[in-house]
Amino acid sequence: MILHGIGLVLLAVVTGTLSVLLAMALIRWWDAGRGTRGMQLPQGLDSSLKPMVLLYRDQRLVDATAPARALLDRLSVPEDEWARLLQWIGPRFPEAMEGLARIDRSGRFECLGQSGTGSATLRLLVEQVDSGLLRITITDPQAEYAGIVVDSMSQQAMEEELDLLRRSLDQTPMLVWRQDAEERVTWANAAYLRKAEGQTDEPIGWPLPRLLDSPRPVPGAGTRTRRASLNQNGAVFWYDCHSHPVGDQVMMFALPADAAVRAERSLREFVQTLTKTFADLPIGLAIFDRQRHLQLFNPALIDLTNLPTGFLTARPTLFDLLDKLRELRMVPEPKDFRSWRQQMSNLESSAATGHHVEEWSLPGGQTYRVTGRPHPDGAVAFLFEDITSEMSLTRKFRAELTLGHAILDNLGEAVAVFAPGGQVVMSNRAFRDLWPGADSLGHALACWQNQPETGPGVDALGARLTQPDADLRDSGLMASPQGQLLGWSVARLTGGRQMVRFRLPDPAQQGGSQPLLAASAG
CATH class of the missing domain: 3.30.450.20 (PAS domain)
Structure with missing residues (x-):
């Protein structure tokens, strides 16, 4: 009985030990299976590391990977996909055109890019898979085995565009800067920095000083423009300032306007000179725009025609002015209104198409010479000149000539x-x-x-x-x-x-x- 009991105990111990060992083995197997499945790469990561490969048959696109199609989509011009690819490859791989020309003989061509900025040094591989079938692979050697989940083509395009924008902003003569809500300068281009350094002999600090009193954009009103001046070393520089809201900050652009300011000043001085000259002329001057509204007249016109100043300053039309002259008996006495109106229409059309001169013998015994001249943009200028004394002198001279001839004949x-x-x-x-x-x-x-x-x-x-x-x-x-x-x-x-x-x-x-x-x- 004792031996039988000991055997049962040993059997129980062995059975328990085997059960524990089996359980531990199952647990280890289960953990190992879970760990292996946890080490697998996600499907998205696989797709993001796809190379840029294009397959062409007789220069027609047969297939391409997603990055390659994205590159072709960015190159929307020209429409032909082979021409689009050559347009992108040509500047970056100078040897590519020669290699593609002899690909039928060599069967394979590979070269490194000669352009690009940053880490975007590209490698081009062209393989002739079959007659007329080419496989083109573009890779970045530095990122080929690094597991970087970045489209190197997009990175290169962004780096090139960033470099171009930086160079453009640094070389432009206009001042470009950014201001925050407190009107502090948070960024500026090279031209702005040079102007800021010229304002003081000491090194400039941060934030940068504000150089121009530029306009602030009104919410909902869009871009605003204002002309501002900058005094530097006794010289005055003029700028046309434009403001553009960008989020909670404002981009400012100041275009040099010195030439425009000089031209406007010269124009004002020229107009003032002309105005003074017209004021001293004894000839009446009236200039009408293309709609035949009076735009400019001088005091001599009032003296010669007796037209009211208020009537002239109201900018009447040409026919209103002629009607007013008729009321004041300062035009030739017409036989009837219809013929007079036709005569005035002929005067306006003749003056608009070329030089036209008429002599008006007024009811009061005066004689006026009316000259019409066309001006740019359809404008017309009329000059009223009192030639009464000239006509009297001419008549007297003619009478004396007639008398002299009569004396000689007798x-x-x-x-x-x-x-x-x-x-x-x-x-x-x-x-x-x-x-x-x-x-x-x-x-x-x-x-x-x-x-x-x-x-x-x-x-x-x-x-x-x-x-x-x-x-x-x-x-x-x-x-x-x-x-x-x-x-x-x-x-x-x-x-x-x-x-x-x-x-x-x-x-x-x-x-x-x-x-x-x-x-x-x-």
Whole structure:
């Protein structure tokens, strides 16, 4: 019985030990299984480490990985996917074009990129899988085995764009800075820093000083603009400041405006000079814009037309001004309103298309010259000039000329005045009747020498007129076309002119040949 009890105890102990060992083995196996499953990589991490691979058949895209398609999508121009890829590869891999040209012979081509910034040094691998089928792989050697979950192509694009933006902002002549809500400068470009350093001899600290009183954007109003000045070393610099809200801060852009300020100042001075000049002109000036509204006039216009100042300052239209002039009887008296209106329309259209001049004889006895000139952008300028005295002087001069001609025509002698060039500048009726066709010295000499009977008097007259400076006689005798005896004399006038007078024969001496003998003797 005792042996049987000991056997039962031993059996129980062995059974318990085996159970514990089996349980421990099961627990270890279970933990090992869980640990192995916990060491597996997530599916998202697998996809993020996909290489950039493109498969082309006869330069047509057959397949590509997700990063490669993302790269092609960023290159939206040109539309051809092969041309898009070459446009991206060309600047980064200078040897790629030559390698692609001989890929049919070599079957494989590999090179490193020669451009790029930061850690983006790329490697290009081109393999000819089959006839016309190319596999192109682009990788970053530095990140190839590092397990970095970053698209190296995107990183390179961002680094290049960042470098371009930094260089652009540092080289631009405009001032760019950022301000916070308390108007403290939190960032500035190189041009702003140079200006800030020029304001003081001491090193500038942080935050940077504010240089310009720039505008603050109004919420909901968008961008605002303001012109501000900066005094530096006795010189004044002008800027056109623009503000753009960016979150809770404001970006400021100050464009140099010195040339614009100088041009505006010159324009103001020029306009002031013109205004003073127009004010002193005795000619009335009225300038109308393309809608024919009065934009500019001078005091002489009021003096000449008696138009009220308030009427002119109200900027009337051209036809309103002409109607007002008609009411004041400062335009020619028309036969009827319709013809007058048509005349004024013709005046406006002629002035708009070219230089136009009219003379207005006013009911009060005055005479105005109205000149219309086109101006740029469809504007028209009218000038009103009082020419009453000029017209009176012209009429008086014409009357005196008419009187002088009448006196010459009633003289008992034939008179003609020759200019230095031989032209007949003046003659009376008796000369024209005596020598028809003698409208110049050459024609007169031919007429005198072609007479049936000539003598030494004709030669003496021709020599005297053709050689005015020679010491020749100033008078003599010659035969008329009717064979009568004529006495001639030549007198010098101012300006090199010469006056010839022919004394007509006395009617009591007509007939006979004795005058011709006398002419020959003379």
